[in-house]
Amino acid sequence: MITGASSGIGLAAARALARAGDEVVLLGRNPERLRRAAERVRDASGSLPRAFQADFSVLAEVRDVARRLRSEVDQIHVLVNNAGALGGQAAVRRVTADGLDRTMQVNHLGGFLVTHLLLDRLMAGASPDEPARLITTSSLAEAWGWLDVDRPAGPLLRYRSRWLAYGASKQANVLFTIEAARRWAPHIVPTCFFPGLVQTRFALRSPLFTIARVMPGLVNPPEIGAGTLVWLATDPAALVPGGYFAFGQEFVATPRATDPGRAQRLWRSSLAAVGLPDSGHAPDTTHAT
Ligand SMILES: NC(=O)c1ccc[n+]([C@@H]2O[C@H](COP(=O)([O-])OP(=O)(O)OC[C@H]3O[C@@H](n4cnc5c(N)ncnc54)[C@H](OP(=O)(O)O)[C@@H]3O)[C@@H](O)[C@H]2O)c1
Structure with a gap:
């Protein structure tokens, strides 16, 4: 299941994984781009993937897409x-309808929320021997991120x-990966990566x-940018909880x-920002075996 699969790195990874025989589920924001992306995955693999639309700058849409995914998918x-x-520069000065910084909501909190809402689907069937994988696309840009971890948005x-x-x-993407590993490994192996500079719709302006x-x-x-993602999704050597990778290496x-x-x-x-309680411990995995 890939968010941001309607374009760029996510779409390239979806095509590569589908071509190799994996069933992929696409998430995207723009309905027309998402429809075309699903067709491109079908062209690569022969079958049309399921595709779900949601705008992560609206938390209600994140909750709604998680609900729709849960009704269709038993295991991730x-x-x-x-x-x-x-x-956009102007968007930095505005908050979302949820009252949060837009960049932080789309790039970190949306994925953070969707992961929590689908956690039992990731845990289902996962074991230390065959863990589920949680991969986050970060960036070298984390290095200049100044992040107030107590008030991220x-x-x-x-x-x-x-x-x-x-x-x-x-930077929040990397920190999320570190803490997800502490909480959820070894049933789920969280990793993140920097894809390099990639020719996509990113930063077009x-x-x-x-x-x-x-x-x-x-x-x-x-x-090329999707190469590390595909490797993290498939290779046994990539099962490094909390690992940060670029170009196929740590x-x-x-x-x-x-x-x-x-x-x-x-x-x-x-x-707190997405309105979830903190259980303070690893989730119940008794149903996972
Ligand atoms: N390109 C680079 O050089 C580079 C470098 C380092 C990290 N990255 C990271 O790589 C990831 C993928 O970016 P990309 O380069 O492939 O760019 P892209 O072609 O613009 O793809 C971005 C994807 O994210 C989705 N997205 C954007 N805003 C969204 C929102 N509000 N709600 C839901 N989905 C949203 C887009 O959906 P729609 O197309 O449907 O709008 C699209 O599928 C990003 O996390 C980016 O920060 C990119």
Whole structure:
């Protein structure tokens, strides 16, 4: 199950996995792009995948899509939290209808919420020998993220650069992976990755990224960017709880993105932001065997 599968890295990964015989489920925001993406997966694999639409900047839509997914899917082997965007500069100054920083909501809290709402589907059938996988698309941008882990989507993020907001959300992706590993491994193995600079719909209106696009060899096609994702989804060697990867190898994140104390604080504040209680311990896995 791949969020952000209607375009770019998510779509390239969905096509590669489907071509290899895996059943993929697509999530996307734009209905027309999602429909075309499903057709491209069918062209690659021969069968039309199930596709679900939701805008992660509206938490009610995240809850609704999780409800629809739950009614159709009993077990998820791999959940990829890949949906994400660099917000517009104007959007950085506005909060969502949920009262949250938009970049943080779309890039971190939406996936955080959907993961919790589908947790029992990930746990179903998972075991330490055959764990489910939880993969999050982060970025090198985490390095310049300034993240208040106690108020990740609060007013401190507003009125600042969209790249800073983006970096903070990508740092949240790594911290989410660290704490998810502490809570859910070994039944679920959470990892995250940096896909490199990739030629997608990402940052289409960013002058900085536009310059990067024309630099020879700097920006890879989506199929290359999706390579690490596909590897994390399929290879036994990629079962490294809390691991951060790039280009198929372990990668180093900044200390503030990997600090276990910050990861726990972010987890608690993220639960509060999306309106979930904190059970404080690993979920009941008695039904998982
Ligand atoms: N491209 C890069 O160089 C690069 C580098 C580092 C990290 N990343 C990360 O890679 C991930 C995928 O990005 P990409 O490069 O493949 O860009 P992309 O082509 O723009 O794809 C982004 C995906 O996220 C979805 N999405 C965006 N906003 C959403 C929202 N509000 N609700 C639900 N889904 C939403 C998009 O849905 P629609 O198409 O339906 O709108 C699309 O499927 C992102 O998390 C991004 O931060 C990209």
